[in-house]
Amino acid sequence: MPIEDALPFALPFVGKEEEEAAIRVLRSGWLTTGKETLAFEKEFGEFLQDHSASAGSSNSPLFCLAVNSATSGLHLALEACGINSGHMVLVPTLTFTSTAEVIRYLGAEAIFVDVAPGTFHMDPKALERTLKMLPLGIAKAVMPVHYGGLVCDMESISAIAKKYHLKIIEDAAHSFPMGEITGDAAVFSFYATKTMTTGEGGMVVTRNAEMAARMSRMRSHGIDRTVWNRYTDAKASWYYEVTAPGFKYNIPDILSAIGRAQLAKADDMLRMREAIAAFYNEAFAEDPHFTLPPKGGAWHLYPIRINPERLSITRNEFIEKLQEKGIGVSVHFIPLHTMPYYKKRYNLADEMYPHAFESYSREISLPIWAGMSKKQIERVAEVVKETALEYTL
Template identity: 60%
Template sequence: MDTEDIPFARPFVGREEEEAVLRVLRSGWLTTGQEALAFEKEFAAFLETGSPEIGAAEPLSPLNCLAVNSATSGLHLALEACGVGPGDTVLVPSYTFTSTAEVVRYLGAEPVFVDIAPGSPLMDPLALESTLERLFQGRPAYPARNGKGDGFGPRGKPRALIPVHYGGLPCDMKAIMGIAQRYQVKVIEDAAHAFPSRTDAGFAGDLADIGVFSFYATKTITTGEGGMVAVRDKALADRIGIMRLHGIDRTVWNRYTEQKASWYYEVVEPGFKYNMPDILAAIGRVQLGRAWALLEKRRNIAATYDAAFAGDGRFALPPSGTADARHLYPLGLNLETLALSRDTIIEKLQERGIGVSVHFIPLHTMPYYRKRQDLMPGDFPESLKRFQRVISLPIWPGMETAQVERVIAVLKAVTE
């Protein structure tokens, strides 16, 4: 254990998941079918009641959950359903993974970046509102540098905005929804990190017009690849349901299992191929039943890290709260007190077999967006500052106490 490499992330799966996969393989139906339908219903029940047991409580309003093959697909479908197209703008934080912004470009629209709040990894409501105001006035998205000119960057009608619940920590959705309602733009929650983040108002991902979850291999529950879209508006749900599978008006399961006119279907739109197969859904159903237990394991690891790094001037604990899903443990480095750079510290940790990562490299510094929108690193100073000072430590449910302690010991040793 002292010398064994510790990966940055590892899925927590076992015999129940194996048996679920075998059940599907033996059923003779491998693509989207009964397992996916059951997963959708159980996930909706969880968001309503905190339990996957269907019928545990009557929902206040119908909640539609639609399983997809990735959260990226879900974001694309959500934006398309909201009518986003060429000439539109969609506001996204710069401090996020590329999928949040790239789906905007899929539809010919332009992402407009918003900085995070000081001391926080989350979208700044004040910056969000000032950016919306500029766009609705017909001005360019970003203020002029050095007071010269009217500004620069994209112009266009804001059609939607995508707050990101970074690391499982929910955004200030009350403030964001209030702003969105004033400007009449749709809100799509990027809840890829945020299951099960339960706030006083409900689960993150069910606090806006549409929420999108990820079940990628590193996420809090996993199907290997996959995602879920949660939406209460039936018209939006119907549109997403049709567009996720070729724009066909009937599901595969319906076409192949109904005897009456089973061969006939109509293509009503040129859709996509974004459905979740039953093999993945079966894994997801098992993982969903473990969601609270997996979260408790993550919280215990985070608490051990907090206790080890609190009061140590070299480090800054990550912002957290009672609703935090603890998908990440992004530890801040007080570089002024350290002899090594952030990147050198990462290299030394990796040399000692400790898997670490960085979340995230701000999108406004990426070549594509930098060139396309004439951006500079300092245009979003809070995003840049946080990126330069944060490393993500391993936090996965199967970590043993000795592994957590080794991560702490090695990090403290390399930063002495």
């Protein structure tokens, strides 16, 4: 199939609003972190509050801190929780590498947890089993991942965290918008494929004022004053103090401006994703070759699973056939316990995480992005179903 006919796995939904926002910043004379970022943080917090009110959320204030990536946000959140060498942090094995790598940045150890049977989410039962096997008090935090835009069983995870005195950092990279911030902090991603994007970027959200203050300083070299404050304060623009050896994690205003434009259309983009998921659900509902994903959430992914007993080819071969027919697909995720670094460091094996490996070995992420045409959506479903029929047992 000619490359121009290939359907991509993901595309950003951007238009004149984002273009005008970028131009506005370019013409302003201020490109780094400044008033656009402050406005983005404020509007993001208001958006979350508006969307969590129906869920009976807390009325305590949200502190939102824009950063240059969700990975940076996760690192800042863990650092603000006091995670350091000698500590252990529990994460699901079925996640992207950033969830675990930030633990290693701080010298702590990542402890992997299996997902619940037939799901993509951390299993609370496996979490508690794992905690019982660790030395008392060495585990300091848990990082549940809201896979694909669907929130984990946070009620059970929160109860376990309280029992074992664990901090909770929610990896919400897939889950904007999300109904409620349950943990000590939640981190959203604005990477190019996410439900809203700034190209690169992220947002850390917390209700803890002390954590917010620490993360605010640490995202910009540990300096006690922001660049915007120093350069707009005529009284002492040059003076600042370094309170800790921080990081370079601030986001430039040009990306924040794009984020504000995306935020204004976030509800529309979510409705588009919901419509695509509804079409796929109906198309594959009665097909014995597939298992549908759990319903609900932000639909960042549409992770359908093949039923291997119905097919004469493997999942990997199925993907190759789809790509040959011009359908862009992906896999989420290759479990971290299979990655050479973690496998060797912790002496891990597939049988230690049977449910994560089973879900991974069957999963195919189908195209789902705001702006997909009806023709494109129909084409995806048609090609996937036809391919299954070609190789049915």
